[in-house]
Amino acid sequence: MNDESALRRELAMTLLTDLDPLIADLAADICAHSTRYASGRPVSRDDLELTLRGNIELALGEFGRLPGDRGRFEAVAADNGRLRAEQGMPLATVLKAYRRGGRVLWQAMADWMRDRPPSQQRLMGDMAGAVWETIDRFSSEMADAYRLRTLELEHRDASRRGALFEALLDGRAGDPAVAAAAASALGVPRHDRFVVVLVAQDARDPASPPDPGPTLETAGMWSFWRSRGETVAGLVRLGTQEPAVLVDTLRAHLGYRAGVSPAFTELALADQGLRLARRALDTLAPGRGEVAELDERLVHAALGTEPEIAERLVARYLDGVLSSGVEGPALLTTLRVWLDSGCSASRTAARLFCHRNTVLNRISRVAELTGRPAESGEARLGWALALRALELAP
Secondary structure (H helix, E strand, C coil): CCHHHHHHHHHHHHHHCCCHHHHHHHHHHHHHCCHHHHHCCCCCHHHHHHHHHHHHHHHHHHHHCCCCCCHHHHHHHHHHHHHHHHHCCCHHHHHHHHHHHHHHHHHHHHHHHCCCCHHHHCCHHHHHHHHHHHHHHHHHHHHHHHHHHHHHHHHHHHHHHHHHHHHHHCCHHHCHHHHHHHHHHHCCCCEEEEEEEEEECCCCCCCCCCCCHHHHHHCCCEEEEEEECCEEEEEEECCCCCHHHHHHHHHHHCCCCEEECCCEEEHHHHHHHHHHHHHHHCCCCCCCCCEEEHHHCHHHHHHHCCHHHHHHHHHHHHHHHHCCHHHHHHHHHHHHHHHHCCCCHHHHHHHHCCCHHHHHHHHHHHHHHHCCCCCCHHHHHHHHHHHHHHHHCC
């Protein structure tokens, strides 16, 4: 055994014989430099001192190359990392505590070395390197285990949130325990203003589902999203926001077809929100990145549930116009704008940038082709419904 090895062994054994003052100094220094440790939550003072004792015993054993299980060094460091991850202690705070511990340990060693002969004091530089190498190894093992455990916990939490979200959408939140667990896991109250959004994925790129979450967060709205078959379902917490703000945000940034349910005030009603969001989505033709709010498309939704009725409406009220050849598109456009303008020829002409007489002539032509007088309330209602049904046609 050379001089340095003998000195390191003697130093380690000397400090190990009376650890209590060193542990007390270590704990005091760490708490003085960390409000988290000083608070005693989640790591109590007793827990901190117990951990410090185990770590210092191992560090001194490693430094002094004392007999023992060398593999236990890495195992204890990893156990420390996993425990602090489970306690929610920030990794930066734990690493800082390790650095503070190394500083106090080295100070204790330096104090002991002051009374040694000059020939031994010349070895302090090499010994300092050995101390910090030991601390770095321990810190590295701890940090690796901490990060791995954090990933495991995040995966577990994400799986639990996903399962409880599915329970909401499947209608199982009628059980108060399920509703309470879902609210806790998602981090939202059971009673607030919510909507469900259902987004149709691009079948050509199923591996990249849409994620409106970051955009909505920027707009001040919390949301949680989950893939469901060929769609992505999202629960959005409106709070004091109006649904129109959500719809406008989605229209501006989403780029996918989406249906939005009416607002509801109980988390347990998310399954109903999903059904209504589906009804809204079904009113949109595939391939068009539009966003439909159900309350804006109730007629479309009602017609969509009765495709035979929708077909009969189109056939009964618009067949003549659809069969009229090249003039058909202009007649349909004029009819739609005329009905939306309160059947005012002047307002329709202004919106279409044409003469009032042109509008009157086209409406007369529609009446002629469909065999219904333009003055008839029944005809106007039939035309309006048929136009909405036409939008649902493939």
